[in-house]
Amino acid sequence: MSAGKPSSRREERLPVVIPARCRTRSGFADRLVISDISCEGCRVESLAITVHVGDLVVVTPAMLEGLCGTVRWVMGHSAGIKFATPLYGPVVEHLYREFRTFLPERSVPAHRRQRLAA
Numbered sequence: 001m002s003a004g005k006p007s008s009r010r011e012e013r014l015p016v017v018i019p020a021r022c023r024t025r026s027g028f029a030d031r032l033v034i035s036d037i038s039c040e041g042c043r044v045e046s047l048a049i050t051v052h053v054g055d056l057v058v059v060t061p062a063m064l065e066g067l068c069g070t071v072r073w074v075m076g077h078s079a080g081i082k083f084a085t086p087l088y089g090p091v092v093e094h095l096y097r098e099f100r101t102f103l104p105e106r107s108v109p110a111h112r113r114q115r116l117a118a
Contacts (some may be wrong), residue, residue: 013038014092016099020044020061024051034061034099039092041069041082051079063098064091 013036022044023029032046044059051057051071058066059081069081 013041013043014096014100016096018061018095018099020059022046022051023058023060023066025056034059035078037087037092037095039083039086039089041072041080042067043078043080045078047077049074049077049079057081061095063095 015036016034018034018037020032020034021029022032028050030046030048030050032044032049034042035045036043042059051074053071053074055071056068057071058068060066067081067087068084070084072080072082074080
């Protein structure tokens, strides 16, 4: 164990890039990106964060139904959401496998690569 600052997180958050929508209790909806996720919660990012600490929200990621949660912190263009009901572990692992990068990992044959002109 390191001698640094103790973490208050119970689980490691996995880095992802998942397009999602966030709806507040007042009905305001915003498009955003989930940038990390665990069974307990996630970090969302948007250039127009409109949530505040304590707000109840529904985050709807691609491939899933809405996830109810509470905003735990807001900093700049990011906010932390704690889910009302934890996600099932295999669901988080599947989301990580599907969305850990924006573009699918695949190799492009040398004759198909494009060169950029100066």
